[in-house]
Amino acid sequence: MTTAPVRPIRPAADPFVHPTLLPEVAVTDVKAEFLVITPAVAKDMLRRNTRNRNVRAARVNGWARIMTAGLWHNNGEAIKVAIDGTILDGQHRLHAVVKSGVTITTLVVSNLPPETQSTMDGGAKRNPGDVFTLRDEQNATMLGSVARKVWLWEQGDKRFSAKEAPTTPELYTLVDNNPGLRRSADIAVRVYHNFRYIPPSIVGAAHHLCSRIAADEAAWFYEALGTGAELSLRHPILTLRKRVMTDKDSQKAVTDGLHMAQVLTAWNALRAGKTALAVIKVPTEADGKVHQVIEPK
Template identity: 70%
Template sequence: MTTAVVHSTRPAADPFTHPKLVAAPAVVDVKAEFVVITPDVARDMLRRNTHNRPIRQNRVNANVRMMLAGQWDVNGEAVKIAHDGTILDGQHRLLAVVKSGVTITTLVVTGLPLKAQDTMDGGAKRTAGDVFALRGEHNSAILASVARKVWLWDNGDKRFSAGESATTPELNALLDANPSLRRSAEIAVRVYHSFRYIPPSVVGAAHHLTSRIAADEAVWFFQRLGDGAELPLRHPVLTLRNRVMTDKDAKRDVSDGRHMAQVLTAWNAVRDGKTSLAAIKIAADAPAVDPK
């Protein structure tokens, strides 16, 4: 197979000149082609998956969801195979083909030396935040983290244990279906600028969840969470603010899931009209609760 190296011939005075592609010497025995991989083909290839990193089941499951949803695209990423047939890269894709029963088309590179595996997957992974930024989204990293927590919540993981993780196409679809997530990300950034005791991803996700129930009340709640203005003694929002500040000052390790439980406990207390400190019990180990 002949590879190509880009050499720029762009003169300084003419920034619009296209670079030329100059052919490099052939790489002996290495071939690349698009291959249709059925579940049976994947099973056969996986018989030679004898020298690879440990399987990450959540990665397999994410690929399965993408394949079943028709979100698996031909993007140039390849299944890489050594000259002796050993799978060097692509085991999670192949396992997902078997598990999903879906046939895919993907690039397959064969004939690589075994030592080539040492330098695979060494680059920076393109995150959902990166993709959102390329889409022109504001607060792209926060927006992605908020969307990820909403996805986990909607899929039953209310403690954000990250047993499964959303794929970028799933987060794109969630944002397209819920454009108000952008507003929630803005609220998260705004609150964090004035009150840096709760992770922005939790604040944004909580804002989105509570806005589904009572959007106007959510506006007031998160304004007061951020500034604490004019809150009477033992008000649930004031209690929440004091609770998370105490935890932070005491250097307690409070998970995002517990932070979410604390915020929603305070929200429910406000909605229920409770003002007694004993009644709302915003504790560091607050259990997961649904907003109401």
């Protein structure tokens, strides 16, 4: 092993006293190479995953979906291994390889001192808005939020409990396959500019769902939702506006799922030919504990 230099880890209080010294592993001892990781190899590496944080199932599932869909790409992020073979960083990717049964090629950095683990994963994670900004998308932050809501809806999470979260490649794919989401994000921004009583990501996601059924009707519905102009007494949109304003002014806690159900209740009423609606009432499930999921019609 190459003789390691030493570095001070804290200055001495007395200038005539030597500082505390800590051996430092030489750069030449650290190995970095691209390796083929099969499920069997990943399983073997995970046997030495003895000093890591708890595994997060949602993150493993996300990576596994990416690998299964063929969306895995080398991005320079490494699986990091200590001198003694323990996994310092990358356990979720290794678990995903096992779960998906997919073989990947990835950078592996080994022979690292165990204490370097304390400095890993310290950077801020990119949110959906960040990743769409990098693609020069208009309304990038809103597009990321709307796409995330639509992804959850399409996964069957129609109350937006977010037990699973979309990965960046999944959001890219969703928007590329549904370019109308860009229009929905624009609508969400416009509505929120005039009417700040419904989360804009809900407005955008609802617009996307409704526009797939009747694009022209959806355009009119959400413009009227934002302005409230020229609506007759008890018009479903006006009744919706009053409902959400009352809830917010009274500081009532309303979940994103319930907001979506309220918006789609008004939409469905209009689609059914009702020009007057006394209240926006979302039915509850049989046990009466949660609201029913409303599908757009």
